[in-house]
Amino acid sequence: MQHINLGDLRVSRIGLGAMGMSHGYTDSGTDEAESVRTLHRALELGVTLIDTAEIYGPYVNEELVGRALKGHRDEVVLATKFGLVSHGGAGAWTLDSSPDNIRSAVEGSLRRLGTDHIDLYYQHRVDPNTPIEETAGAVGELIGEGKVRAFGLSEAGPDTIRRAHAVQPVSAVQSEYSLWTRGLEERVLPVLRELNIGLVPFSPLGHGFLTGTIRSTDEFKEGDFRYGNPRFSGENFQRNLRIADEVQAVAEQAGATPAQVAIAWLLAKGDDIAPIPGTKRVARVEENTAAESLRLTDEQIDRLSSLPPAAGETHPEGARQMLER
Numbered sequence: 001m002q003h004i005n006l007g008d009l010r011v012s013r014i015g016l017g018a019m020g021m022s023h024g025y026t027d028s029g030t031d032e033a034e035s036v037r038t039l040h041r042a043l044e045l046g047v048t049l050i051d052t053a054e055i056y057g058p059y060v061n062e063e064l065v066g067r068a069l070k071g072h073r074d075e076v077v078l079a080t081k082f083g084l085v086s087h088g089g090a091g092a093w094t095l096d097s098s099p100d101n102i103r104s105a106v107e108g109s110l111r112r113l114g115t116d117h118i119d120l121y122y123q124h125r126v127d128p129n130t131p132i133e134e135t136a137g138a139v140g141e142l143i144g145e146g147k148v149r150a151f152g153l154s155e156a157g158p159d160t161i162r163r164a165h166a167v168q169p170v171s172a173v174q175s176e177y178s179l180w181t182r183g184l185e186e187r188v189l190p191v192l193r194e195l196n197i198g199l200v201p202f203s204p205l206g207h208g209f210l211t212g213t214i215r216s217t218d219e220f221k222e223g224d225f226r227y228g229n230p231r232f233s234g235e236n237f238q239r240n241l242r243i244a245d246e247v248q249a250v251a252e253q254a255g256a257t258p259a260q261v262a263i264a265w266l267l268a269k270g271d272d273i274a275p276i277p278g279t280k281r282v283a284r285v286e287e288n289t290a291a292e293s294l295r296l297t298d299e300q301i302d303r304l305s306s307l308p309p310a311a312g313e314t315h316p317e318g319a320r321q322m323l324e325r
Helices: 032-044 060-068 099-113 132-144 158-167 184-195 234-254 258-267 282-293 298-305
Strands: 003-006 009-012 049-051 077-082 118-123 148-154 170-176 198-202
Touching: 003 198, 009 077, 032 060, 032 282, 049 198, 060 099, 077 099, 077 148, 099 118, 099 132, 118 132, 118 170, 132 148, 132 158, 148 158, 158 170, 158 184, 170 184, 184 198, 234 258, 234 298, 258 282, 258 298
Parallel strands: 049 077, 077 118, 118 148, 148 170, 170 198
Antiparallel strands: 003 009
């Protein structure tokens, strides 16, 4: 496994997103033992970047990761997120990146993760009610106290990134980025490279769509992120199957799986990119990490890059309003 830098953090080229082990999908939270085995197998394969958040569950995903990493803490760069739980009474799915709320959030995350420090602490979504300078300053204080090593942002736009970075250096920005979600290439990615900030793409497999295994949405239950999602609905879904078919065709040519091709395409975009494909299964983490050794040809990269944009928005309207893209 190769490694890259996210600011001063040295991380594996491919990380692991733990969200789906507890949250977001139809069968999330149904097999904790397999999730723990998946985390341990990831470590064996050289994965060092492990990603979670207090909102996943809420809380239970951090607890799961904390239990799984007991005795392995020094082997990982542990990332979690604040800002989608208001600890002053409003509760989960409430934007709150005020300094007082960050103080409450970090103590809970440290306790659940069973650690005395968080390596990479992201603002989960930009809070329009709190100046980003105040949020960055609060995380900077935690860094000074040794409770946090590095500051990150998630789904932040160029102006927010610049303003935050001016107060407290931002090590990484986490955003959805894949063959079917490429909006950050024009506005965000140039700013990250100007400021030497790493990019951590989440959902690099399009919530499973780019693996080619999803040919129907019938199995999605209410509560699954994909249930009623614009890209997984009606005519949009049928049009988007053509993208999956093209990825499959390149995979057959490359002697790889569609998932590996989708991840390898991201890795080819630069050595400042560390995707975090999420899974709760050992077989999938083995498949995904093997993408690190796949080298696509220039022709294959161009073919993939020329695919049409996915039909439909990435999120329903309410969730989309929290994104800066």
